[in-house]
Structure formats: C-alpha cells, structure tokens
Amino acid sequence: MNERKASHLNHSDLWEKWKEHGDLEAKKMLIEKYLHIVNYVSGRLAVGLPKNVPKDDLESNGVMGLIDALEKFDYERGLQFETYASWRVRGAILDGLRQGDWVPRSVREKAKRIEDAYQQLEQTYLRSVSDEEMSQYLDVSTKDFQHMLQEVAVMSLCSLEDPIREEESETRLSLMIDEKAKNPDYKVNEFYLKEALVQGLEKLTVKERTVVSLLYYEDLSLSEIAEVMSLSPSRISQLHSKAILRLRGTLDKQKDLLMRKD
Known part of the structure; x- marks a missing residue:
C-alpha cells in the first residue's frame, strides 16, 4: 500500500x-x-x-x-x-x-516520615491535622514542612497507580473502579480496602478532595487545577502530596490488618 x-x-x-x-x-x-x-x-x-x-x-x-x-x-x-x-x-x-527508580532515597524517606506522621496524628486526634501540628510532630518549621511536601510531590504521581502488594497487579486506584466477580476471600479484602479508601477520602480537607477529584476523575493537569482553584501550581502540588500521603497511610494500615488476618 x-x-x-x-x-x-x-x-x-x-x-x-x-x-x-x-x-x-x-x-x-x-x-x-x-x-x-x-x-x-x-x-x-x-x-x-x-x-x-x-x-x-x-x-x-x-x-x-x-x-x-x-x-x-x-x-x-x-x-x-x-x-x-x-x-x-x-x-x-x-x-x-x-x-x-527515579526517586532519590532521601525523598522516599521523607515521604515515609510524612506518611507515618499523618497516620499517627490522625489516629490520635481522630480528625484531619493542620500543617502546624505536622510541623511540630516532625520537629521542623512550617516552611520546611511545605518544602518537604514539594520535594515528595514527585512520588505522589505514581502512588495511586502502584500495586497494593508488590507481587500483584491490583492498584489502589483500581479499587475505585468496578471489577468482574472475584473469589470470596478477594471480595472481602477488596470490600475492606474500599471502605478504608472511602474513610481516607472523608478525612481529607475540602481542597485536598477537590484536587484528587479533578486530577484522577476529571483528568485535569496540576496547572489546570491551579487555574480552576485560583491557587498557585506549587500549592496544588502540596495539596496533592498531602492527600496522597494520607490516603497511602490509610490503605497501608488496612492492608497490614488484612495480612495479619490472613
């Protein structure tokens, strides 16, 4: 031809x-x-x-x-x-x-520190925690905490696309999407993980939920979300990082509970 x-x-x-x-x-x-x-x-x-x-x-x-x-x-x-x-x-x-493996080890460690801090504080206070409370817990200034969020923003891009367990292809994001019927044990685990995800989303602030919704459901870019919300792209990046780290903490905690039951 x-x-x-x-x-x-x-x-x-x-x-x-x-x-x-x-x-x-x-x-x-x-x-x-x-x-x-x-x-x-x-x-x-x-x-x-x-x-x-x-x-x-x-x-x-x-x-x-x-x-x-x-x-x-x-x-x-x-x-x-x-x-x-x-x-x-x-x-x-x-x-x-x-x-x-494009994320430096130091950035991964900072992301883990923030994720653990969110999980610990929100479990203690049973509510969303402020940047000031996070800064105090991490023993850094609020400005340094904002800078940490900016640094770990490069990790949050893949977070919901990553497998729940390393040996499986099931991702966190796929829990939001209907799947074909699976075996009873899988469905029970999936149910609890979905519940954990819903609870995690409810704990996010309004702005954080808005960013997650516009990015993952409306498929807007970070710069487009910044324009919609009348915020700077760096601020949107920080909100996204906080939301993803908190969701990861919630899901990882639920995953650990399920693995102990197994």
Missing part, C-alpha cells in the same frame, strides 16, 4: 487492514494518527516530575504503550480507542518511571 492510497483510508479501513490482514503499513499509519495521545499524556505527566527525567524517555515508553494498545484493542466492539490507549500509554510511562 503506497502513501497516497493509504492517506485516503479512514480509521475503519486502517483498523480492518491491520487487524484482519496484519498490514504493517496500516499499523504504522494508526500509530501516526494516534501519536498525539503519547504527546498529550507524557506532557501532562512531565509537569510533576523532576527536571532530571528526560521527556524523551516518557515519550519512548508512551509509544510502547500505544503500540501495545494497538495490538490488544478490539476495534469491532465499537469502543473509544483514545480512552483505552490513554490508559495504556499512561501505564507504560509509569512502569518505565518505576523501573528507572
């Missing part, structure tokens, strides 16, 4: 040629047609990442996710490929970031 002839084919023709006949030229054209998804997703993810993470690496992993989506997508079901591909591309980029 030459370029001139191929350019007149619509999406349905291309999908048929690729899926039914294994036409590699059609596959190449589909990749080109949907490459904007990789650019869009990688651009949004790059906003919250450190400067030392090359955007080229994000795009390379994203292209692999797009190719995987093209190979696994069932075009005859009439579903929206863009939505399916976006999740595949995002997942491939996040997988690449995890494998690259």
Whole structure:
C-alpha cells in the first residue's frame, strides 16, 4: 500500500487492514494518527516530575504503550480507542518511571516520615491535622514542612497507580473502579480496602478532595487545577502530596490488618 492510497483510508479501513490482514503499513499509519495521545499524556505527566527525567524517555515508553494498545484493542466492539490507549500509554510511562527508580532515597524517606506522621496524628486526634501540628510532630518549621511536601510531590504521581502488594497487579486506584466477580476471600479484602479508601477520602480537607477529584476523575493537569482553584501550581502540588500521603497511610494500615488476618 503506497502513501497516497493509504492517506485516503479512514480509521475503519486502517483498523480492518491491520487487524484482519496484519498490514504493517496500516499499523504504522494508526500509530501516526494516534501519536498525539503519547504527546498529550507524557506532557501532562512531565509537569510533576523532576527536571532530571528526560521527556524523551516518557515519550519512548508512551509509544510502547500505544503500540501495545494497538495490538490488544478490539476495534469491532465499537469502543473509544483514545480512552483505552490513554490508559495504556499512561501505564507504560509509569512502569518505565518505576523501573528507572527515579526517586532519590532521601525523598522516599521523607515521604515515609510524612506518611507515618499523618497516620499517627490522625489516629490520635481522630480528625484531619493542620500543617502546624505536622510541623511540630516532625520537629521542623512550617516552611520546611511545605518544602518537604514539594520535594515528595514527585512520588505522589505514581502512588495511586502502584500495586497494593508488590507481587500483584491490583492498584489502589483500581479499587475505585468496578471489577468482574472475584473469589470470596478477594471480595472481602477488596470490600475492606474500599471502605478504608472511602474513610481516607472523608478525612481529607475540602481542597485536598477537590484536587484528587479533578486530577484522577476529571483528568485535569496540576496547572489546570491551579487555574480552576485560583491557587498557585506549587500549592496544588502540596495539596496533592498531602492527600496522597494520607490516603497511602490509610490503605497501608488496612492492608497490614488484612495480612495479619490472613
């Protein structure tokens, strides 16, 4: 198939040629047609990442996710490929970031300190705690605590996408989505984890819940959320970090309880 002839084919023709006949030229054209998804997703993810993470690496992993989506997508079901591909591309980029271990150990340690502090204080006071209370508990100034939140913001990007247990593919975010029926033991554990997630969301402040909702449900970028909420991007990043660290603490605590029951 030459370029001139191929350019007149619509999406349905291309999908048929690729899926039914294994036409590699059609596959190449589909990749080109949907490459904007990789650019869009990688651009949004790059906003919250450190400067030392090359955007080229994000795009390379994203292209692999797009190719995987093209190979696994069932075009005859009439579903929206863009939505399916976006999740595949995002997942491939996040997988690449995890494998690259791009978060410094010192940042991981700070994130763990903050997560443990939130869990301890909220268990003690049975309410959301202020930045001042967190600063006092961590024995740092409020300004230093804000700076810590800014530093660990690079970790919170993947937090809800990370597996609940290292050996499993089930993620925290997937607990918010309906799944096909599973075995009774799994359903019981899933029920308690969902309950823990709901409780964790209820403990968040209004602003933190708004950020989580706009980011994970409305699919806005941090800069877009900043504009919607009339706050600076750095402030949105801090709110996101606090929300994710608190949710992680709640879910990890529930996970430990379930593992002890097992």
